[in-house]
Amino acid sequence: MRAAIYVRLSRDTEESTSPERQRAACGALCEARGWTVIAVEEDIDVSGFSRGLDRPGLQRILTRLAEFDVIVFFKIDRLARSTVDFAEIMKLSEAQGVALASATEPLDLTSSMGRAMAKVIAVFAELESDTTGMRVSSAHEHLRREGRYTGGRVPYGYRVAPNPDGAGKVLEINPEEAKTVRMIVERVLAKDSLMKIATDLSKTDIPSPGHTSRQTTGKRSASKQWYTNTLKKLLTNPQLLGQVIEDGKPILRTDGLPLVNRSPILDMDTWNALQNELNRRANPGGKRREGTSLLRGVLYCQVCDSRMYTYTGAKGQVRYRCIGRLKNRQRTGEQGACYGPSVPGKNTEAHVTADFLDKFGDLPVVRVVERVGEDFRPQIRQAEEALSDLEKDRYEHGLFKGDDGALRYAMQYAKLEERLASLKERQRNAKPAGVEAMPTGKTHAELWEEADIAGKRDLLLNAGAFVHVAPARRGGPKLDTSRFSVFFGEDGFIRRADADGKGTAPVIDTMAEEMDGTLF
Template sequence: MTETTTATARAMPRARRRKGVPASAPGMRAAIYVRLSRETEETTSPERQRAACEALCEARGWTVVMVEDDIDVSGFSRGLERPGLQRILSRLPELDVVVFFKIDRLARSTVDFAEIMRITEAQGVALASATEPLDLTSSMGRAMAKVIAVFAELESDTIGMRVSSAHEHLRREGRYTGGRVPYGYRVVPNPDGAGKVLEVNPEEARTVHGIVERILAKDSLMTVAADLTKAGVPSPGHSSRQTTGKRSDSKKWYTTTLRSLLTNPQLLGQVIEDGKPILRTDGLPLVSRTPILDMDTWQALQDELTRRANPGDRRREGTSLLRGVAHCALCGFRMYTFVARGRVRYRCIGRLKKRQGGEQIDCYGVSIAGEAMEDHVEAQFLKAFGRLAVVRMVEQAGEDFRPQIRQAREALADLEADRYDRGLFKGEEGANRFAAQYAKLEERIASLEDKQRHAKPAGVTAVPTGLTHAQQWKAADTAGKRDLLLNAGTYVEVSPAKKGGRRLDTSRLAVHFGMDGQIRRADAEGRDVEEAIREQVQREAADADW
């Protein structure tokens, strides 16, 4: 129960001490704080604490204006979140000193004590213990308090290291340690013991797979995000998700949400700490839960997202269909769109580019009606490829054990430094432990070097999409259609107009596909023609297999 003296300070103005007047001077306003974890403690009963504090105030000539207590309240587990203490801290402008029986009654942690000292000192309020020589109303007491603050910081750092180490240990065992729950997973009791673990959330996993399929099918992030929001699919920040982790109240999908989700290696079942995967002793990421995506799909997804993030290859929704496909027959430069009289046209700007570089060419800037040319190229493309199946080329990462070999060699060097430079592994037992660890690392290095000699090289694998070119063309947006054209090696040469007219003169257009188109584009853009040929050979071989 909280008691308050009849003398109230609520209406009194703040009496700031004049410079040079000590806090121990008579007439200062004091608040007494009493705390007891259990009522059964007789040696520090609330009555005794209060009596000692009142005796100190009387001896110093201080006026007691409030008394607050926290009974059956732990100072360690509750920290500063104690009702009585909070009431005192809320009225600091009306006080000059806070009196307590012993420091452990005010705070059981030096971190909490340092925080209380910081708050009161900022308000010009002193702290005083009724039974200890530590008196923060004196210069010596404040100096000692600063030493306590240093140790408080050390204790805080030590606690942080212990907590971090404990969390990493639990994560390595596959346990959930709190915080944000990765999308696609949910928190469940640990079936193998204490604590909780993460398991795949079937509904969210289906959402992830659907998103990945659409991204690999060239749908834009903006379109996918808009469709998910419209369909009411809970986003990673949706408040309706039943998890114990902290979440925002966002109920919409954004392109940043999608990119953050799709680049999170936790989809592979990896365990993340401080933004990085926890590594096993062999240097590989620790996988302690069921993956949502397999490695091949993950790599294809990252390649697609990287391609879109590249300014030179970014596919913006609503961009022109034949950008990068249509080239001028006179100079070989790409043709770009512009609007004339409300209609989209393509034109060559090669002459302008050359002029900017101080060169001159004969091209005068060929132009052509955009919609009519796009319709013609679409018809030619679907005629040639419409019935053929679409395959996705997945680049298979080759095996490379060199980073693991380097990591093992560094661990071996550190082990040698521990024994010979730092003087660790002393005595017979230490020598045995050193020899065992050294032998284990040497064995691992030898094993990795043997794997490196027989490492599987990188390659490209064709994965069927289950759709024909015509089906995917119908479902794709402008960027997706353009990707289909480019993957088919489409190259369009636009010649100068021979005569005027409203209708498109198709004789101006030379449409090339496959190897012929790839070679022409590589040559026009100054790229390695042989590399373009190799890429097209792989693509056509994959198409033939399916």
């Protein structure tokens, strides 16, 4: 009989069923039975439970079943860790007339009773695998609650270090990576685009979250390239707050709040401000189009007060034109009084840019940064949910039985109620939101030189740029600058609000509060 030997081991360090021992036992069985070994396949460091039948060595045997008469393995749990997988292997082998033989278990798999006994053994193998998995998972959760590092991917901003309080390892802040995180957060709160931040980081020697220089275990990329998705995942990871994550969710304490057992990189106020800014950008109505035209939202038609947008003319040159006529026809079915005046894009942008830099190029830029107020409502909601879950555990699930159980229930309930009352009190005295002027240390001209198109447009809009474009004169020059009425500052903000139909009163009130003689 032609025999194929199959060897599997989840970890190459497991001595009791080492590959050498498995091969020796299977080879001895083949020699005793007079079988000719024509193939030996191995799956080392491969889990039989999580991978199922998707194991390279096993698949090589299953695709060559026509060449074998018997498949020999050390024990049933080496061949399959679940009853379903074992039944499927038995079905495939029987269809090809191939027998199964265990080198250490006295089973005759050619008889109905032998196959039934093999399935029973497979059931217990599956149970053992499940029990082991639960035991390992429980041990890992306990270690995480104790602040220990249990392996796997290291969160960006942290590094593995010896446990100063005993055995094992812990995660501590990586100063260089934490500095990078805070720099990124500062730029996001200053309204820099994720695309611009990623591009700037990729030009430096700062390793990305996937680079080999910053990970201690597992497979990773050696690229220093940063991407916007990389930044989004990094900036929305609650591990920056020192929280412990398991299966993608924070581990909760007995009071229902996230477990924090390592030093946070960001404080809660900064985290809330960061998430608010990212949520604002995620809103489709608030997204800034990358590569947008410089004067979109700046140029307005003097005839109908509609915004002017870019289009490509017959000779491939970009122009701005009013689409008020088209919008009026779509809305009322009539042409309207506006004929849709247009201006050359490149020359118009150069004229407005020169005017802007002449007036504000030497002035320093001060960014107005929103200061997010304290908000304890999410934590209040978590505490309330924890109270509800605790009540269900006792009165619906039958936990906390006996006098000792009732005492433990009362202590946990009292602790949660105290926590909830404290949070509600803090919410009543929460610090309100506000704004803060942050000097950038640069002039408008310097920022203009560094910015992309979208960034330059932001500088114009933040300066209150508003340009009214009058109809062209017959036979006039290619760029008649007398058609442009350019406004900045308070006058520009008010005119833009009026043209957009938003009302000028809120703008006037805001200007009275924020304008102090310098441009933001």
